[in-house]
Amino acid sequence: MIGATSLLLADSGPVIPKFGQASNCIVQNKQFCASWFVDNFNSRFAPRLVEHIELTLIAVGVGMVIAFTAAILAYKQDWFERPFSLVSAFFYTIPSLALFELLVPITGINRLTAEIGLVSYTLLILFRNTLTGLRGVPPDALEAARAMGLTSRQRLLRIELPLALPAIMAGVRIAAVTTISLTTVAAYIGAGGLGAPIFDAIQTGFKTEFVAAGALAVALAIVVDLLLVLVQRTITPWRSRRLRNA
Amino acid sequence: MAEPAQKTRPAGERSQSAPAEIAFRSVVKRYPGRDTPAVENLSFEVPPGEICVLIGPSGCGKTTALKMVNRLIAITDGDITIDGASVRQLELTQLRRGIGYVFQQIGLFPHLSVENNIGTVPRLLGWPKERIRARASELLELVGLDPSADLKRYPGEFSGGQQQRIGVARAMAADPPIMLMDEPFGAVDPIARDRLQNDFLRLHRQVRKTVIFVTHDIDEALKMGDRIAIMRAGHLVQIATADELLARPVDDFVASFVGADRGLKRLRVHSLRDIQLEPASGAEDSSPTITRDTTLHYALSMMLTEGTTQLQVVDGEKGAVGVVRMDAITKLVASDADGMPQPAASVTEPSPR
Amino acid sequence: MHAFVDAFNFFFNHLSLMGDKIVAHLAVSFAAVGIALVIAVPLGVWLGHMHRFSFLAINVSNIGRALPSLAVISIGIAILGIGFLNVLVALVILAGPVMLTNAYVGVNEVDPDAVQAARAMGMKPRQVLWRVELPLALPLIFAGIRTATVFVVATATLATFAGGGGLGDIIANEATYGTAGVIAASLTITALAFLIDGALGLVQLAVTPRPLRALGRGARMDAMIPPNLEAGARR
Numbered sequence: 001m002i003g004a005t006s007l008l009l010a011d012s013g014p015v016i017p018k019f020g021q022a023s024n025c026i027v028q029n030k031q032f033c034a035s036w037f038v039d040n041f042n043s044r045f046a047p048r049l050v051e052h053i054e055l056t057l058i059a060v061g062v063g064m065v066i067a068f069t070a071a072i073l074a075y076k077q078d079w080f081e082r083p084f085s086l087v088s089a090f091f092y093t094i095p096s097l098a099l100f101e102l103l104v105p106i107t108g109i110n111r112l113t114a115e116i117g118l119v120s121y122t123l124l125i126l127f128r129n130t131l132t133g134l135r136g137v138p139p140d141a142l143e144a145a146r147a148m149g150l151t152s153r154q155r156l157l158r159i160e161l162p163l164a165l166p167a168i169m170a171g172v173r174i175a176a177v178t179t180i181s182l183t184t185v186a187a188y189i190g191a192g193g194l195g196a197p198i199f200d201a202i203q204t205g206f207k208t209e210f211v212a213a214g215a216l217a218v219a220l221a222i223v224v225d226l227l228l229v230l231v232q233r234t235i236t237p238w239r240s241r242r243l244r245n246a
Numbered sequence: 247m248a249e250p251a252q253k254t255r256p257a258g259e260r261s262q263s264a265p266a267e268i269a270f271r272s273v274v275k276r277y278p279g280r281d282t283p284a285v286e287n288l289s290f291e292v293p294p295g296e297i298c299v300l301i302g303p304s305g306c307g308k309t310t311a312l313k314m315v316n317r318l319i320a321i322t323d324g325d326i327t328i329d330g331a332s333v334r335q336l337e338l339t340q341l342r343r344g345i346g347y348v349f350q351q352i353g354l355f356p357h358l359s360v361e362n363n364i365g366t367v368p369r370l371l372g373w374p375k376e377r378i379r380a381r382a383s384e385l386l387e388l389v390g391l392d393p394s395a396d397l398k399r400y401p402g403e404f405s406g407g408q409q410q411r412i413g414v415a416r417a418m419a420a421d422p423p424i425m426l427m428d429e430p431f432g433a434v435d436p437i438a439r440d441r442l443q444n445d446f447l448r449l450h451r452q453v454r455k456t457v458i459f460v461t462h463d464i465d466e467a468l469k470m471g472d473r474i475a476i477m478r479a480g481h482l483v484q485i486a487t488a489d490e491l492l493a494r495p496v497d498d499f500v501a502s503f504v505g506a507d508r509g510l511k512r513l514r515v516h517s518l519r520d521i522q523l524e525p526a527s528g529a530e531d532s533s534p535t536i537t538r539d540t541t542l543h544y545a546l547s548m549m550l551t552e553g554t555t556q557l558q559v560v561d562g563e564k565g566a567v568g569v570v571r572m573d574a575i576t577k578l579v580a581s582d583a584d585g586m587p588q589p590a591a592s593v594t595e596p597s598p599r
Numbered sequence: 600m601h602a603f604v605d606a607f608n609f610f611f612n613h614l615s616l617m618g619d620k621i622v623a624h625l626a627v628s629f630a631a632v633g634i635a636l637v638i639a640v641p642l643g644v645w646l647g648h649m650h651r652f653s654f655l656a657i658n659v660s661n662i663g664r665a666l667p668s669l670a671v672i673s674i675g676i677a678i679l680g681i682g683f684l685n686v687l688v689a690l691v692i693l694a695g696p697v698m699l700t701n702a703y704v705g706v707n708e709v710d711p712d713a714v715q716a717a718r719a720m721g722m723k724p725r726q727v728l729w730r731v732e733l734p735l736a737l738p739l740i741f742a743g744i745r746t747a748t749v750f751v752v753a754t755a756t757l758a759t760f761a762g763g764g765g766l767g768d769i770i771a772n773e774a775t776y777g778t779a780g781v782i783a784a785s786l787t788i789t790a791l792a793f794l795i796d797g798a799l800g801l802v803q804l805a806v807t808p809r810p811l812r813a814l815g816r817g818a819r820m821d822a823m824i825p826p827n828l829e830a831g832a833r834r
Binding site: 031032093094095096097098101102105174177180181184185188194195198199201202207208210211213214215216217218221222224225 | 661662664665666667668669670671672673674676677678753756757760767770771773778781782784785788789792
């Protein structure tokens with residue numbers, strides 16, 4: 001891990017910008033130096049933010065593909081639920097830091113390791129929610145679908161999956177937000193993202209960096225959460241319509 | 247409920263497929279691990295365009311029998327044919343797309359608009375969008391809803407009774423020759439149920455389909471069924487018209503099932519057209535009047551409330567056509583049905599309440 | 600598998616070290632839960648009793664769940680510096696929302712018929728709260744405390760980055776303690792989480808009014824909030 005942190009330090013560049021020309025705010029290490037932040041946003045924070053979003057998108061995307069397939073399998077074949085649940089619960093329970101560290105000897109210090117860890121965390125919640133959603137489809141709608149002559153595949157695609165969407169989206173929302181949080185920790189093994197400036201700052205004690213990186217991560221998480229709520233509302237229009245008084 | 251607007255429709259669209267005949271031939275349903283079969287040796291026919299009601303106590307096998315027609319429940323032995331073709335040999339999804347199915351829990355798809363719900367089977371059959379929309383509009387009107395407002399709404403926005411109307415429309419969308427209805431009006435309040443029954447009967451007169459209708463309510467059966475099949479413990483006990491069932495129940499079970507008041511129930515099935523009226527005479531001017539199409543049940547009721555034993559009968563523009571006395575009504579019920587006229591077709595019109 | 604054996608050996612060879620870390624870990628965790636409890640639960644109960652601000656009360660837990668733990672600790676370092684206090688505050692911020700929302704929902708959704716009957720009997724609002732609403736809401740309130748506690752115990756792993764001590768010290772220091780140490784500490788945290796979850800589950804059961812227990816109410820209310828495992832996302 002020492003190797004990893006040296007990499008981080010080398011990457012970050014000078015903290016106190018110009019010798020003799022450092023602003024008061026920086027020298028006194030006040031809590032948040034806005035001008036420094038603005039000056040350095042593009043070089044220090046923007047790329048980290050982009051990395052963070054990329055890491056999250058890939059992790060949630062891959063997690064969805066795996067968990068989704070597994071859930072449909074478990075929906076059709078009951079026996080599959082147990083083993084998959086156990087495995088994903090196992091990964092979920094390991095403290096994230098530990099999981100990343102234990103993966104390093106196997107897959108190296110790079111983004112792949114981080115992604116493997118991040119994907120593992122999403123599996124449980126995405127699997128559980130998708131399966132619950134599928135199982136929660138109203139049985140009378142299913143009976144009608146059978147009686148009307150929809151094939152098993154048509155039922156899955158046109159009735160069961162759409163009706164499971166609210167639960168699936170809830171899972172995606174939790175997974176996304178959880179992944180954003182875990183990605184900050186993944187920086188410890190050199191994955192980049194907004195955690196990198198945080199770990200930098202731990203070495204240097206530069207307060208503005210703490211606040212900037214932390215606030216950006218918080219903002220990202222909240223924005224993503226709200227966005228996903230919006231997406232969910234849009235693709236499930238039948239949920240918001242209330243019964244007319246007939 | 248809105249009357250259908252006057253629109254020229256291609257005469258074909260409403261009812262392109264002729265109704266089919268359904269025949270049960272010694273049908274048996276046995277469940278593994280159970281001694282007695284759920285349905286045993288069930289044989290009867292439903293002529294094209296007729297409504298046949300299956301009724302009986304809980305567990306008699308009526309729903310099982312119904313669900314074997316579209317193979318929601320597998321047939322153990324025997325066969326069911328639709329226009330002679332065995333349902334066991336027809337390809338399953340093809341079979342089901344040709345049968346309209348309506349059941350108590352309705353089962354509308356909550357995530358699809360009304361239009362898309364109704365259009366489910368047409369879409370499976372590959373109909374173009376415009377045809378589906380036109381069909382959905384037409385059907386919504388037929389079941390008493392408003393296409394301009396309701397096509398785009400979602401099922402959750404409607405009451406139970408309205409949802410079931412949409413369910414019926416959906417079942418009829420691809421114009422299937424037969425319909426299966428499993429206690430379709432059971433989940434709504436009595437007033438809504440009455441309206442739904444009347445509307446369905448009216449609809450059925452316009453769009454003749456062969457219907458098997460399951461219910462546990464004898465009054466609904468007597469009202470809805472051209473013929474009624476009473477089942478018990480998996481067997482068919484009696485299949486007959488309403489009047490026949492009430493007049494000549496085949497055993498004590500049927501007699502008590504149709505109700506100890508079957509005499510009075512028969513009054514509902516006949517109208518004043520089935521009675522020989524006595525000639526009118528000026529002296530009876532003071533009796534209350536009643537129209538000829540009224541049920542005997544209502545006529546008797548009016549006599550009792552008005553405290554009279556006779557009523558003047560008027561028939562549309564013909565005016566007073568005669569007089570009916572209470573003993574003529576009671577004689578009809580008491581007598582054996584031999585020689586009695588079949589109830590006139592118009593008696594299916596609901597009596598004024 | 601001999602990694603596990605190594606880990607076991609590590610644990611028993613370093614009992615006093617593990618002991619210190621466990622104590623520090625649990626100390627900051629329970630302190631945070633305690634403080635959050637005292638703030639969030641009464642607030643949630645009060646809001647639920649008044650049936651006010653439901654949108655806020657329900658969504659605050661979403662925000663709480665969304666907050667990246669390390670980021671909160673990070674901001675905390677800037678404001679409060681390194682050490683126990685910062686970690687404490689961060690964990691309080693992370694634990695509070697879940698407890699608040701659960702308390703709110705628990706009291707808000709108490710069977711309105713029961714409340715109406717109580718009022719009709721002449722109970723004053725405060726008595727209704729203490730004698731009817733709280734007992735009926737306790738299972739859900741408790742479920743929230745349980746979820747929050749497991750979550751905090753897991754997240755306290757990150758305290759190491761803010762000098763807060765705890766088992767994270769070992770995990771973050773593979774160089775010093777080796778893989779065996781990392782596994783040992785991880786297993787310990789996991790075991791602690793399960794044990795505490797189990798213990799609190801028993802308390803929750805004890806606290807559920809007996810008649811509701813048979814209906815599985817205690818368990819069903821659990822399902823209203825994110826299941827414990829998932830909220831205990833290891834950060």
